[in-house]
Amino acid sequence: MQNSLKRTWALLGVVAAISAIAASSAGASHKAGPTITIWTDSDRAAAVTKVANDWAATSGATIKVVTKQFGDIRDNLGTVAAADAPDVITAAHDWTGQLAANGLVEPIFLSSAVKANFPSYTLNAFSYGTAVKKLYGVPAAVENIGLVVNTKLAKVPTSFSQLETEALAVKKSKHQTFGIAVQQGSGGDAYHMYPFFSGLGGYIFGTNKAGNLDPSDIGVANPTFLKNAHLIDKWNKEGLISSKVDGSAAQNAFLKGQSAFWITGPWNSDTLKKSGLSFKIIQVPAIAKPSVPFLGVQGFMVTKFASVHGVDAAAKDLVTSFMAGAGPQTTLAAANGRPPANIKAKSSDPVLAQFSNASKGGVPMPNIPQMSSVWGDLGQAWVRSTKGAGAMTAAKSFKAAARSIAAKIG
Amino acid sequence: MSTATAPIPAEPPPFSPGRIARAIAAFSGLPGQIIKLAFLAATNGLAVWAAYVLADRKHWVALPILIAATAAIDIVYLAPRKWTLPLKFLVPGTIFLLAFQIVPIVYTIEVAFSNYSTGHVIGKADAIKAIQVNSLQPPANGRQFEIAPARDASGKLVLILHDDASGAVYVGTNKALTPLAKADVTISKDTGQPTAAKGYTLIKGAELFAMDAQLKAFNIPTRGGSAIQTQGVSQAVELQPTLRYDKAKDQFVRISDGVVFKDNGQGSFVSSVNPKDELEPGWKTYTGLHNFGKLANNPLYRTPFLKVFVWTFAFATLTVLLSFAIGLFVAIALNKKGLRFQRLYRSVLVVPWAMPGFLSLLIWAGLLNDSFGVVNNKILSHFGFTVPWLFDANWAKVSVILVSVWLTTPYFFLVSLGALQSIPEELTEAARVDGGGAWGIFRRVTLPLLLIAVGPLLIASFAFNFNNFNNIYLLTGGGPYTGSSSIAGSTDILISYTYKLAIATGKGQDYGLASAVAIIIFFIVATISGTAFFRSKALENVN
Numbered sequence: 001m002q003n004s005l006k007r008t009w010a011l012l013g014v015v016a017a018i019s020a021i022a023a024s025s026a027g028a029s030h031k032a033g034p035t036i037t038i039w040t041d042s043d044r045a046a047a048v049t050k051v052a053n054d055w056a057a058t059s060g061a062t063i064k065v066v067t068k069q070f071g072d073i074r075d076n077l078g079t080v081a082a083a084d085a086p087d088v089i090t091a092a093h094d095w096t097g098q099l100a101a102n103g104l105v106e107p108i109f110l111s112s113a114v115k116a117n118f119p120s121y122t123l124n125a126f127s128y129g130t131a132v133k134k135l136y137g138v139p140a141a142v143e144n145i146g147l148v149v150n151t152k153l154a155k156v157p158t159s160f161s162q163l164e165t166e167a168l169a170v171k172k173s174k175h176q177t178f179g180i181a182v183q184q185g186s187g188g189d190a191y192h193m194y195p196f197f198s199g200l201g202g203y204i205f206g207t208n209k210a211g212n213l214d215p216s217d218i219g220v221a222n223p224t225f226l227k228n229a230h231l232i233d234k235w236n237k238e239g240l241i242s243s244k245v246d247g248s249a250a251q252n253a254f255l256k257g258q259s260a261f262w263i264t265g266p267w268n269s270d271t272l273k274k275s276g277l278s279f280k281i282i283q284v285p286a287i288a289k290p291s292v293p294f295l296g297v298q299g300f301m302v303t304k305f306a307s308v309h310g311v312d313a314a315a316k317d318l319v320t321s322f323m324a325g326a327g328p329q330t331t332l333a334a335a336n337g338r339p340p341a342n343i344k345a346k347s348s349d350p351v352l353a354q355f356s357n358a359s360k361g362g363v364p365m366p367n368i369p370q371m372s373s374v375w376g377d378l379g380q381a382w383v384r385s386t387k388g389a390g391a392m393t394a395a396k397s398f399k400a401a402a403r404s405i406a407a408k409i410g
Numbered sequence: 411m412s413t414a415t416a417p418i419p420a421e422p423p424p425f426s427p428g429r430i431a432r433a434i435a436a437f438s439g440l441p442g443q444i445i446k447l448a449f450l451a452a453t454n455g456l457a458v459w460a461a462y463v464l465a466d467r468k469h470w471v472a473l474p475i476l477i478a479a480t481a482a483i484d485i486v487y488l489a490p491r492k493w494t495l496p497l498k499f500l501v502p503g504t505i506f507l508l509a510f511q512i513v514p515i516v517y518t519i520e521v522a523f524s525n526y527s528t529g530h531v532i533g534k535a536d537a538i539k540a541i542q543v544n545s546l547q548p549p550a551n552g553r554q555f556e557i558a559p560a561r562d563a564s565g566k567l568v569l570i571l572h573d574d575a576s577g578a579v580y581v582g583t584n585k586a587l588t589p590l591a592k593a594d595v596t597i598s599k600d601t602g603q604p605t606a607a608k609g610y611t612l613i614k615g616a617e618l619f620a621m622d623a624q625l626k627a628f629n630i631p632t633r634g635g636s637a638i639q640t641q642g643v644s645q646a647v648e649l650q651p652t653l654r655y656d657k658a659k660d661q662f663v664r665i666s667d668g669v670v671f672k673d674n675g676q677g678s679f680v681s682s683v684n685p686k687d688e689l690e691p692g693w694k695t696y697t698g699l700h701n702f703g704k705l706a707n708n709p710l711y712r713t714p715f716l717k718v719f720v721w722t723f724a725f726a727t728l729t730v731l732l733s734f735a736i737g738l739f740v741a742i743a744l745n746k747k748g749l750r751f752q753r754l755y756r757s758v759l760v761v762p763w764a765m766p767g768f769l770s771l772l773i774w775a776g777l778l779n780d781s782f783g784v785v786n787n788k789i790l791s792h793f794g795f796t797v798p799w800l801f802d803a804n805w806a807k808v809s810v811i812l813v814s815v816w817l818t819t820p821y822f823f824l825v826s827l828g829a830l831q832s833i834p835e836e837l838t839e840a841a842r843v844d845g846g847g848a849w850g851i852f853r854r855v856t857l858p859l860l861l862i863a864v865g866p867l868l869i870a871s872f873a874f875n876f877n878n879f880n881n882i883y884l885l886t887g888g889g890p891y892t893g894s895s896s897i898a899g900s901t902d903i904l905i906s907y908t909y910k911l912a913i914a915t916g917k918g919q920d921y922g923l924a925s926a927v928a929i930i931i932f933f934i935v936a937t938i939s940g941t942a943f944f945r946s947k948a949l950e951n952v953n
Contacts, residue, residue: 034619060616078531102531103540103691109641132547186800189888244781314619316642372918381892408915
């Protein structure tokens, strides 16, 4: 017994020694000077690191870039411990409402000289407020979908009726079940269907007197849209569009020349370049109204944790004065294969430029948090009314969706 | 038992007790002692690191628990054997049980009784601060400035300001804004920033960024209630509050019309005039049974709940029973002595189980696509018909069960095969001698014996499938949707319905409500499994 007790103490001594070594190395990791932590996605990590360090060279700050899955940046910001929290995040504009309503991001101000370099919709996309509207992000890149036309198979249409005729002619000659390759699938895809939705007169949220999106004004089944909705039933009958087409089916049909028209965005620009097809990208021709796409804007936000860390001024300087500039914008947008938001930083990529041209008059995706109640129902309204035989009439389907959305928003 | 028993697919090396004893022996003595010390040192190192982090972040509750737990582990593994032998085996399991089971459950319960959701994430003090910042608005003709922080002759912090619009230059202190002569200040042509000012030294670089709190607190009062506030180190904006916080009454007052916003007890300041008008952000707080009340009272959630519950039960039951029936049938067929290519058949049958479920499910979703999938396009179309696998409410249910059975059958095949081989042949032989038919022997002898071994696994599989989120979400996403609501599709089970509640209603991300449903699901599964376990115990007693 005596012996084993002695041994126990000896062993405890060994363990304590090792612990002490571990402790001394843990304590040594602190460093002087302001440190800015940035959360970004893997596509942009290298570009963000470079841009931020260019800025840090003049300010003496240390930059720490943390790579996350894009969607996790939004979700983790609400749960992260303050000590690990970022000061600056890469963000999509449609997170603005949620993050601002959660009180996780700081309003920022741009000087009028900087503002002049951004299209007003990009700034509007990052602005939110139920009472006072505020800017929460600096735009960096924009994206939107367009109509890709296979110019060997069809002429570039100048009107919607021409598009319809051309698409149906190709459908017939290639024995296909649909004319325009636009993705839906059983889950629905309100984003890719938006050009048709807006062309028929649909809108998602109206705006109130203060110029903010109003979640109680839902335009999914507004009178103008319902008046034109019979066209959806016609398209369904003639097979112009079909909800059975999912993402891969749409892509395959276009790349294999079975459909002459594909609705997609800049994330497929490499696929298009490698396809060897001759194509042109345009906005979907107007139906009853201009068939504008949803616009997505990505950019950078300053979080509330920047003040907690005592680097609020530095983080705002990085985002509003430096990242907004033409040079950094070109680097940041190119890293993600999107056209930059700053109008002085034109992208040299011809395919991206064509996608940009298709954005004219587009609507930023609503950035209020109530939008999460819309996606599913609006997508399902299209799925139900364009599934071929046995489809619900569009007017009925969209009215049901509008009711459900209103009930969910409450 | 005859010596010609068929080998099981992955045959273990010939069993020899000597080998295991030797393996254990190799770890006692010095090598074992060294490994133990290395593990303990690593654990202690980790604990010391964690203690530093906890102390750094002022977690004064967690820190003593960590220290006590670490000390307990050291004592258990270093103290003389005869005192602590049972603990040596208990401690690791207990730690993992706490970390991966108890803690998440405690958190889920905590969230279920809170309003944790979009708009209710931060604490009340932070929310009040954020509301105050959000309420600041540029006044009519509000000015915006490019600034340069500087020190005056006495070394006090001031701001040199350049008005964007008028081009005027000023010096600002915490008390007032004073115009400066334009000739005394140099302005950068590119940025509009003051780069030098006569009589002042501009602050630059690291010194500037270290003054974060001072800059933030720097307010230059102007007309009315407005003040010029810094935004970063190069901007300042004239701002006016639209709300005033009354600390004594814990309420906000809108300055323009005097409307009062009171704490509604649900984590928001709400207008006393219009209860829908609430200030953002709100804060996270405990709301008692509010979430459970919402589930019970709001038809939006209540109506689908029952429908979803019935389908969840049917889905889990059918999946388990069909998989077991098919798995057992195949196992019996392949257990037949003298069958050729037995090993090949067995290996092939395990493939669906060995493949990652995610992959299989996505492949199945493609195969079953109505217009382009192989099943309809390349097989059924030859017979002159196609099936709306994923677009019809009833067929989608069939598809989901079909694929789940495909994924689960190999498991029951393996389990049944093992159990079958453990049933002594004497018993079935005795039954045959007594004149029992094949079916009778199976029903009276084989199946009851089999169920003793497989029964608990059936229950476990039921509980698993009851919450089989992947199968539903990756195959149909819960769809197709019939009726008017997209909260619950026709193949949504309780757990995927919960997920949709959490992300796709109201303002999105209602974790409180979702946790409340999770707790209800827990009680349902616990009740069903518990009952089934008692029943299978009874079965055991009969034999």
